[in-house]
Amino acid sequence: MSKPKDYSWMTKDKLMTYTFIALLILAVVSAVIWSQVTPIDTVTGKPFMNLGLTVALDCVVAVLIAVGIDAFIYKIASDSPLNTMSAAVFGLIVALSYSLGVPAMATIEESMLPLAAPQSFVYVALITLVGLVLFKKLQGLAGRKYVNPAAAAKLVILLPFLYAVFVPKDHTINIPTLATNLNYSGTSSFGAWMQLCFGNPGPISKGTLPGYTASDVFQTLFLDKFHGWTGGASALAVIVVGIGLFIVARRYIKWRITAAYLGVTVIMSMLMFAAYGGDPALRLMFELFIGSSIFLAFFMATDPASTPLTYTGQIIFGAGLAIITVLLQTFASFYGGSIVALVIMNLTSPVLDKIGRLKPSTETKEPKLPKAKAFAPEKVKTYQCIRCGACMRVCCHKLSPILIKQAFDKQDFNAMSKLNADYCTGCGHCSYVCPSRIDLKGSILRAKAMLRQQ
Numbered sequence: 001m002s003k004p005k006d007y008s009w010m011t012k013d014k015l016m017t018y019t020f021i022a023l024l025i026l027a028v029v030s031a032v033i034w035s036q037v038t039p040i041d042t043v044t045g046k047p048f049m050n051l052g053l054t055v056a057l058d059c060v061v062a063v064l065i066a067v068g069i070d071a072f073i074y075k076i077a078s079d080s081p082l083n084t085m086s087a088a089v090f091g092l093i094v095a096l097s098y099s100l101g102v103p104a105m106a107t108i109e110e111s112m113l114p115l116a117a118p119q120s121f122v123y124v125a126l127i128t129l130v131g132l133v134l135f136k137k138l139q140g141l142a143g144r145k146y147v148n149p150a151a152a153a154k155l156v157i158l159l160p161f162l163y164a165v166f167v168p169k170d171h172t173i174n175i176p177t178l179a180t181n182l183n184y185s186g187t188s189s190f191g192a193w194m195q196l197c198f199g200n201p202g203p204i205s206k207g208t209l210p211g212y213t214a215s216d217v218f219q220t221l222f223l224d225k226f227h228g229w230t231g232g233a234s235a236l237a238v239i240v241v242g243i244g245l246f247i248v249a250r251r252y253i254k255w256r257i258t259a260a261y262l263g264v265t266v267i268m269s270m271l272m273f274a275a276y277g278g279d280p281a282l283r284l285m286f287e288l289f290i291g292s293s294i295f296l297a298f299f300m301a302t303d304p305a306s307t308p309l310t311y312t313g314q315i316i317f318g319a320g321l322a323i324i325t326v327l328l329q330t331f332a333s334f335y336g337g338s339i340v341a342l343v344i345m346n347l348t349s350p351v352l353d354k355i356g357r358l359k360p361s362t363e364t365k366e367p368k369l370p371k372a373k374a375f376a377p378e379k380v381k382t383y384q385c386i387r388c389g390a391c392m393r394v395c396c397h398k399l400s401p402i403l404i405k406q407a408f409d410k411q412d413f414n415a416m417s418k419l420n421a422d423y424c425t426g427c428g429h430c431s432y433v434c435p436s437r438i439d440l441k442g443s444i445l446r447a448k449a450m451l452r453q454q
Ligand code: SF4
Pocket: 394, 395, 396, 397, 398, 399, 401, 423, 424, 425, 426, 427, 428, 429, 430, 431, 440, 441, 444
């Protein structure tokens, strides 16, 4: 029997399993919060399905479709690996980034977004189908993903509804602009609109108007919103669960993107306050805790495949995401604009990958390595690179192992030489940490040997 191999304890499957558990917790929290509400169709007077049940069924529909399509493609395409956990995570992200809940100030017309069941099942299913086939599988054939599959698929499928977000006839109260001073005073204030749009519509439908003091609005934004992205129903839950996941998978999750996003959102909010006045906390709370922003910052912006590899690239990515989101929300009144901002920033990743690369050195610096685990050789499963960047962080010569391997695979001698493949001393740290178990060391040593023969 061959000897067990030592690798870091993290594998791609484990990373996906932890992410799935985190998303599942959020799905349960949202379903519990929203189970208090059964929206009423304001045109027919009939009730829609209970929102908590809708959240749960949306998640089941998306996960089953994603896992089913992944298994089907695996069966018919010999070179497509079975990625059950990754597909399940994708399904939950689609369901949790879907908007539900009919706000009290909205009317249901044909042009409205499909915010309730059974339409939500159809659209969640379509987004999952298009996202998995077109943006995960087909895009993956290009060797890397240029856009976040869930975000891109949602934009494609919901594009015909986009104009409804801005059309006054669909709302009894116009969507307010953020390009003005925001305050709580009066029934036409931003605070009052916030409560009509995101507060619990149950009491509102019985004639009890919600309070719109600072603490009422803060509670809605931070603890329990009843409209918008399902996963962002409770900003507090997203933050607690997200930080928990970042701690468990700290070497493999690009948390710097989230940190930069939140930091720059604070700065942008303060700049908008300086420009327009009003209550600074109200603007800040809205920009930070609106469901689309907080869920996207923790669970979509950190998608390794479509984000930069370097620390500097990740910080610029998070900052750009915040700037574009705040600008879209302020000047286009496009609440939920973070999804467009994400796709735009995804497209900059190939450029950002080149910023902040460490300077290769012949000197050896011993890295801090994660815990080891022994794997029987037959249990070592390999996957495509997920672009977590872990190999770049542990190289004792500050090389970029994944980039050297890609250059080696293309037999690009110029790139191998520019990336200083000849500095590699074969320590194997890069292969050890790789959650996809790619033989980086082997490829890089072969690249080094080829360069020497040149
Ligand atoms: S094997 Fe080479 S590329 Fe990999 S960590 Fe060691 S020195 Fe760096």
